[in-house]
Amino acid sequence: MSFINYSAREINCKVVYYGPGLCGKTTNLIHIYKKVNPDSKGKMISLATESERTLFFDFLPLALGNIKGFKVRFHLYTVPGQIFYDASRKLILRGVDGVVFVADSQVERMEANLESMDNLRLNLKEHGYSLENIPFAIQYNKRDLPNVVPIEELNQALNPKGVPFFEAAAADGTGVFETLKEVAKQVFMKLKQGS
Secondary structure, eight states: OOEEETTTTEEEEEEEEEOSTTSSHHHHHHHHHHHSOGGGBOOOEEEEOSSOEEEEEEEOOGGGOEETTEEEEEEEEEOOSSGGGHHHHHHHHTTOSEEEEEEEOBGGGHHHHHHHHHHHHHHHHHTTOOTTSSOEEEEEEOTTSSSBOOHHHHHHHHOTTOOOEEEOBTTTTBTHHHHHHHHHHHHHHHHHHHO
């Protein structure tokens, strides 16, 4: 879970964007990175191999305030979308404080969404977490495309517990910050309860 940097007076929290390949995880992070104040963010790092990519950057959202004099810094990560990079996915989930599941709203991507959600549950379980005890939100991305699954069906299949969800079109930024703010708020509240 979160790690405290006493010299900087910061609590560092990790939020992971999870979902199937090409669902918009990277697009979310790039949009956030472009819009965050340059003085409150670190460098964006892309760890890429021939066929997978993981993005990472950290930022300090000043609007959240602090906990006992410590600022809260968020480190945002994406996981590789393809299931066969499961070892990388597991590694990136280690020490996670919150998860955003990015679902691709297109009809033909429903099976990939379900497979990725099951994979998320399994990988969280290996680290001693579950979606019921960790800050979690779902983003239904690509709502601007013509061939999308109705929200009710997406919720029925991917969100049976009724966690907060957001409709998005990450390519133009719609719903991106709303999703992040929800998970950040949940992480912040959990930290406050634990302090």
